[in-house]
Amino acid sequence: MKKQVNYDVLTECIIAILSGFILIIKVVNGSYLDYVSPKFKILLIIAGSLLVGIGMSRMHSVWKNSYNSHYKRYLLLAIPMLMLIIPHNSIAASSLKNNYSPTQVNVNKKEKKPSDGVNSDSDKRQKQSGSRNKSNADNSSFDTSQKDNSTAGNPKTDSIDSAKQNKTDFSSLGNKSQASDGNTQLSGLDTQAKKITVSDKEFYQWISELYNNYAIYAGYEVSIKGMKYQDDSISGDKFAIVRLAMVCCAADMVPCGPICQYDKTGSLKNNTWYTVTGVLENETVGGQMQIKLNVKKVEEATAPDEPYIYPY
Amino acid sequence: MIEKIQIVIIAGFMDAGKTTYIKQQLKNSEEKILVIQFEDGEEEFTEDNENLFLKFDREDITDLAEVIKKIDFEVRNNECDRIMVEWNGMLDFQIAVDIFLSHTLKQYSHIENVIYLVDIATGLIMIGQTGVEPITQIMNTDYVLITKNEEKKDINKVRQVKQAFRSMNPDAKVFTSKKKINEKIWKKKDLPIYYFLAVLIVVGWYIFLAPYIEMGGFHFNQWMIVLTAILLEGIPFLLIGTFISAIIQVLIPDGYLEKIYPKNPFWGILTAVIAGFFVPVCDCAIVPVAKGLIKKGVPFGAAITFMVVTPIVNPIVIVSTYFAFNGDLSIVGTRIGLGILCGIVIGIILSFDKAPVKMKRYNYDRICKNCMQSKDAVTRKQKCFAVLKQTEDEFYAVVKYLILGGGISATIQVFGKGVTTAAGAWPIPILIIIFMIFAFLVSMCSTSDAVVAKSMLNQFSIVPIMAFMVFGPMMDVKNYLMLSNGFSKKTVLHIVIVISGVCFGVLILFYLFGGESLL
Numbered sequence: 001m002k003k004q005v006n007y008d009v010l011t012e013c014i015i016a017i018l019s020g021f022i023l024i025i026k027v028v029n030g031s032y033l034d035y036v037s038p039k040f041k042i043l044l045i046i047a048g049s050l051l052v053g054i055g056m057s058r059m060h061s062v063w064k065n066s067y068n069s070h071y072k073r074y075l076l077l078a079i080p081m082l083m084l085i086i087p088h089n090s091i092a093a094s095s096l097k098n099n100y101s102p103t104q105v106n107v108n109k110k111e112k113k114p115s116d117g118v119n120s121d122s123d124k125r126q127k128q129s130g131s132r133n134k135s136n137a138d139n140s141s142f143d144t145s146q147k148d149n150s151t152a153g154n155p156k157t158d159s160i161d162s163a164k165q166n167k168t169d170f171s172s173l174g175n176k177s178q179a180s181d182g183n184t185q186l187s188g189l190d191t192q193a194k195k196i197t198v199s200d201k202e203f204y205q206w207i208s209e210l211y212n213n214y215a216i217y218a219g220y221e222v223s224i225k226g227m228k229y230q231d232d233s234i235s236g237d238k239f240a241i242v243r244l245a246m247v248c249c250a251a252d253m254v255p256c257g258p259i260c261q262y263d264k265t266g267s268l269k270n271n272t273w274y275t276v277t278g279v280l281e282n283e284t285v286g287g288q289m290q291i292k293l294n295v296k297k298v299e300e301a302t303a304p305d306e307p308y309i310y311p312y
Numbered sequence: 313m314i315e316k317i318q319i320v321i322i323a324g325f326m327d328a329g330k331t332t333y334i335k336q337q338l339k340n341s342e343e344k345i346l347v348i349q350f351e352d353g354e355e356e357f358t359e360d361n362e363n364l365f366l367k368f369d370r371e372d373i374t375d376l377a378e379v380i381k382k383i384d385f386e387v388r389n390n391e392c393d394r395i396m397v398e399w400n401g402m403l404d405f406q407i408a409v410d411i412f413l414s415h416t417l418k419q420y421s422h423i424e425n426v427i428y429l430v431d432i433a434t435g436l437i438m439i440g441q442t443g444v445e446p447i448t449q450i451m452n453t454d455y456v457l458i459t460k461n462e463e464k465k466d467i468n469k470v471r472q473v474k475q476a477f478r479s480m481n482p483d484a485k486v487f488t489s490k491k492k493i494n495e496k497i498w499k500k501k502d503l504p505i506y507y508f509l510a511v512l513i514v515v516g517w518y519i520f521l522a523p524y525i526e527m528g529g530f531h532f533n534q535w536m537i538v539l540t541a542i543l544l545e546g547i548p549f550l551l552i553g554t555f556i557s558a559i560i561q562v563l564i565p566d567g568y569l570e571k572i573y574p575k576n577p578f579w580g581i582l583t584a585v586i587a588g589f590f591v592p593v594c595d596c597a598i599v600p601v602a603k604g605l606i607k608k609g610v611p612f613g614a615a616i617t618f619m620v621v622t623p624i625v626n627p628i629v630i631v632s633t634y635f636a637f638n639g640d641l642s643i644v645g646t647r648i649g650l651g652i653l654c655g656i657v658i659g660i661i662l663s664f665d666k667a668p669v670k671m672k673r674y675n676y677d678r679i680c681k682n683c684m685q686s687k688d689a690v691t692r693k694q695k696c697f698a699v700l701k702q703t704e705d706e707f708y709a710v711v712k713y714l715i716l717g718g719g720i721s722a723t724i725q726v727f728g729k730g731v732t733t734a735a736g737a738w739p740i741p742i743l744i745i746i747f748m749i750f751a752f753l754v755s756m757c758s759t760s761d762a763v764v765a766k767s768m769l770n771q772f773s774i775v776p777i778m779a780f781m782v783f784g785p786m787m788d789v790k791n792y793l794m795l796s797n798g799f800s801k802k803t804v805l806h807i808v809i810v811i812s813g814v815c816f817g818v819l820i821l822f823y824l825f826g827g828e829s830l831l
Contacts (some may be wrong), residue, residue, distance in 0.1 A: 004415055016704070023547075039635065040548070049547035050555055057700040062495040065413040065421055067405070072483075073708045075507055079715060080543040083536060086515060098796045248638055248766060250541035253730070 013055045015074045019081045020051030026084060035084075036249040037310045082180050123219040135257045198278075200304035202242050207257060211291050214282060222293055223277040225301050226257045228268045241276045241293070244309045256309070259283065262295035275301040317387070317421040318394050319412055320497050324429035325401035325438050326351065334396055335431060336490070337497075338363055343393035346386060350400045352407075364390050370400075373407060380414050387420070395421060401438075405448040414679040425497050428453035428484070432461045432469055436476055447480060454501070456486040457493050528804040535726040542718035542767055546760035549632040550714055551707055554761030556592040556628065558702035562695055569601060570608035580614025583657040585652050588622035595623035595758045595785040597706065599794035613663030616807060617655045623758040623785035624651030633781070636762040643774070646750060646827075647762075650782045650818055657814045662807075665677070708756045713790070714764075717754040721764045724771065735771075740828075743776035744819050748812065751784030752792075758785035775819065775827045785816045 005307040026032040027044050036044075186205055188197035197216070203226065210217050226241035234240050242257035260276055268274065278293030320331045338345055346364040347357060350373070357365055368385050372379055387395075399408055405426075409474045412423050428450055430436075435458075439446050450456075456471060456477050487493040573581050593601065602619035606612055623629065625648050637643040686716065735743070756764060766783050787808060796804045819827075 004413075004418070032544065035537065035544045040545060043552075044544070044634075048549045050551050054704045054707075055757050057697050058704070060724065061695075065406075065409045067409045067426065072507065073712075075511065076708065076712055076715065077509065080540065080547065082511065082515060083540045084544065086518065086536075155804045191320035248636060249763075250537045 004063070004065070005066055006062055008066060009058060009064070010250070011281055012074055013062065015077055015081075016051050016055030016058070018055075019077055020048045020055060022081050022084055023048030023051065032312070033306065033308065034250070044169075053187075093257045110238075170295075189220050194220045196220050196222045198222065200225060200306070204245065204256065204309045207291075210258070210280060214280075214289070214291060217280050218282070220280045221277060221296070222258075222280050223275060224258070224293075225273060225275045225286065227255075228270055229255050229257070230270060234259060237261060237263050239265050239268065241274065243304075244308050246310055256286055256289045258293050260293045260295045262298065264298075268298065273301045273303050275299045317392065318424040318498060319397060319421050320394070320424055321397040321399050321408055321412070321426045322404070322429060323399040323401065323408075323426060323453060325431065325442075325446070328401070328429040328431045330398050330433065331357065332456070333459070333490070334398055337494075338495075341394075344391070345390040346395045347398065348383065348389075348395060350403060352723045353397050364392055371645050373403065374416075376410055380411055380416050383411070384543050387417075387453060399449065401443050401449070402442065404445045405452045409452075424500065425455065426453045427455045427457055427493065427497060428458050429459050430473060431720055431733045432458050432466065432473065436473060439476070446675065450480045451486070452712050453481060453484050453613065455493055456484050456513070456689060457490065458486065458488045461488055466611065471536045475793070479793070485618060499604075514553060535722050538725055538767070539718050539722040540724060542763055543714065545636065545763040546714045546718065547711070549628060549635075549759045549763070550711060550757055551703070552595045553592070553626075553628045553757065554706040554710070555699070557594060557597045560591070560593060561597070562698045562702060570604050570610065571607055573608070573610050574614075575609055575611065577611040577614055577659075577663040580611050581617045581656060581663070581788070584614055584618035584659065585621050585625070585655060589623040589627065591622055592626050592628050594626060594629065595788070595791060598622050599791055599798075603795075603798045611663060613659040616662050616811075617659030620658055620786040620811060621652055621655035624648060624655075624782065626758065629762070629785070632759055633762040636766040646822075647781050650778065650822060651785070654782060654786065654811075654814050654818050657818065658810055661810055661814065662719065665810075710790075713755045713757060714760050717756040717761065717764045718753060720750075721767045724728075727768060740773070740775050740823050741820060743772065744779040744816060744823070747772075747779040748783045748815065749774040751780045752788045755788040755790045756784060761785070775823045778822065778827065779815070782819065783812070786815065787811045796829045 023032075023044050027041055031046060032040065043300060152251070160230035186202050186209060188199055188202065188206075190196070196206065196210075203224070206224070210222070226243045229240045229242040230238075238259055240255070240257050240259050240262055244253045245256040246253055260278060261281075262268075262276075262278075275298070276293060276295055277297040277299075278295035279295050281292045283290050283292045322334060324330055335357070344363060346366065349357070349367045350369075352369060364386060368379055368382075389570060397408070397412070398718065399405070411417070412421070420495045426449075431438075439450070443472070456473075458473055461470065470488055477484055477486055485496075532781070558796070574583050598619050602615045605615040605767070607620060610618075629642060630648065635649055735746075751761075754764075761781060761784050765777050768779055768780075792804065792808065795807060
């Protein structure tokens with residue numbers, strides 16, 4: 001009997017092998033970082049290889065006739081794979097950021113219920129994070145609930161924001177790495193001129209370094225790049241210069257960065273990248289110390305290569 | 313292109329009423345039908361001038377080329393509009409495929425539908441006793457018709473049959489009335505290409521419309537990214553989980569686990585808890601193992617403990633929980649601790665309570681294509697293939713639950729902010745119940761449910777999330793279906809009530825003893 005191709009099995013093989021390659025390619029070119037944090041690298045490679053293996057192993061059945069088909073179930077795997085390919089080609093990074101900050105500001109993973117009141121909530125979290133970071137007595141959290149963003153000065157984001165409950169937790173993210181930070185060598189430090197130029201790559205390290213060793217760096221002139229972010233408690237002439245920290249995956253982004261004091265805040269656009277230069281000061285919010293930049297200069301900047309930062 | 317001749321294959325056991333059914337079709341049809349019989353039924357066809365008849369018996373099947381030649385000759389010499397095949401209930405369906413999808417016959421005909429007829433009274437018992445061949449037919453069938461059900465009294469029985477068939481071939485539609493199935497049998501199925509086209513159209517519209525959707529403040533893009541992220545996180549765990557589970561199923565001989573398992577309730581429960589750490593089988597594959605244990609005389613309570621604890625303390629589940637919650641050992645520990653606690657309490661309750669355990673006579677879990685494949689696998693190479701095939705089948709069977717769960721979670725996160733903000737403030741006991749129901753319905757595999765659970769942590773406190781992660785692996789829709797395949801309805805209900813009750817109780821205690829402050 002003449003051999004004929006079984007298209008059902010062929011589809012099965014192709015989808016499995018392609019899916020496997022998509023996962024591996026995503027890891028190799030680094031675009032998986034748009035969705036998950038770097039710790040998933042090995043897992044994704046294993047999964048990709050398994051899929052390729054499965055596809056290869058089915059090859060021998062391509063010449064075998066079969067009646068009932070499973071196209072639908074292969075299509076099931078095609079869904080996540082298409083989703084992996086499409087947004088990446090069609091959506092620019094900027095629109096992605098537009099989505100996340102500040103309209104969708106997820107909180108630190110330790111954050112839970114929306115607060116009934118800022119105080120009680122931050123007290124609770126203070127306790128929680130305190131128990132997690134026993135070494136750090138002055139662990140601080142900055143938590144706000146947003147109901148109205150009318151002072152932000154950007155009509156478009158205002159309308160999107162107003163109905164949403166947003167919170168941000170700027171510094172508790174930094175706690176984890178503090179132990180090792182005391183003697184970290186970070187670039188951009190000029191002790192003589194008392195200047196710190198924070199590079200894109202070291203954004204997160206510097207934020208936690210400045211926060212944890214505030215005493216050393218107080219009064220330094222810090223130059224840092226991030227997005228302008230405002231919400232309920234950071235409004236008026238204050239804003240925060242933030243980057244989105246991906247704790248685990250895109251489902252838990254946290255805006256992270258220092259508060260800035262600037263009299264021309266109203267002229268800055270939300271969700272736009274700025275390089276802010278200011279003097280490091282502090283401020284006490286809800287009984288907790290926060291680092292703050294007293295802004296001297298603001299320049300519009302281009303987005304960094306990697307849109308997100310990965311604290312863990 | 314010339315329209316190909318439609319072939320409908322009628323399969324089923326000898327006394328399922330195939331001949332009667334085909335006769336009715338012939339009577340009602342104006343067309344010239346070629347009837348090909350591979351069966352020596354009690355009922356014979358009376359030859360008539362309108363239709364054509366061809367008959368093969370068991371010896372003929374040994375030479376397929378000859379069979380194909382004869383059919384080809386018949387079709388070419390006598391024009392016919394349609395072909396109906398009466399397929400022998402004890403013949404492997406692959407043979408039918410080899411005949412009718414052969415190069416010769418494929419040129420001018422194609423199999424339109426396969427219909428499996430099952431006698432309501434005896435069908436299920438027959439299927440359970442006759443081995444592999446009937447299963448190959450059921451797995452390939454498009455429609456199932458329950459016959460000899462004229463009185464239509466036995467609703468329970470119909471449900472049993474439906475359930476049994478769903479476990480063997482989830483795509484087959486089961487009918488009880490001939491009228492309804494008659495509308496379907498000559499109907500063309502959608503070409504698979506349409507599904508791909510549909511996807512392409514959706515994708516095209518998405519690319520085209522995305523910017524406009526975004527402008528309306530509808531965060532579709534964000535939803536896509538959150539869902540993709542959840543899937544990208546969950547799929548590796550799911551794949552690795554099913555892979556290891558497949559290795560176990562293929563390499564460990566059938567019944568080995570049952571043989572070495574202690575028969576004493578106390579040791580049984582203890583073994584259940586400890587063994588769980590070393591048996592990386594998720595909740596999708598654990599029910600058949602637990603059923604096997606009970607059959608082999610392991611105490612009921614201990615077996616159920618094994619069933620509920622293993623999917624939680626399974627190493628892959630531990631790793632995925634650890635990853636999803638950022639290496640937070642307190643969450644991992646709590647999940648394991650609560651799972652074991654629930655398992656032990658459930659085991660003790662079921663050991664002391666004297667409700668009779670009723671198992672069904674027939675049990676299909678083990679009769680599946682892949683188990684057969686894995687039993688055939690002798691050489692190392694064959695075993696590798698069997699493992700990969702088993703991985704694939706199990707992966708495809710559960711990945712839909714991950715997509716569903718991830719979709720719900722992403723929707724809640726992105727669009728449901730207002731609702732969940734209000735719901736987040738509800739009393740914890742109510743949230744626990746809601747999340748238990750949610751876990752039951754979405755039926756996620758325990759290897760990847762932590763990822764979804766984590767993504768909801770933004771809106772809800774840890775206690776209901778923990779309810780999702782502890783109860784979900786123990787009991788959900790797919791486990792329920794698999795259980796009802798092997799046990800009587802009463803027993804299944806009993807198991808479900810005990811598991812849910814204990815889980816709820818343990819979680820309430822967890823809440824009262826300060827579970828909220830875990831984070």
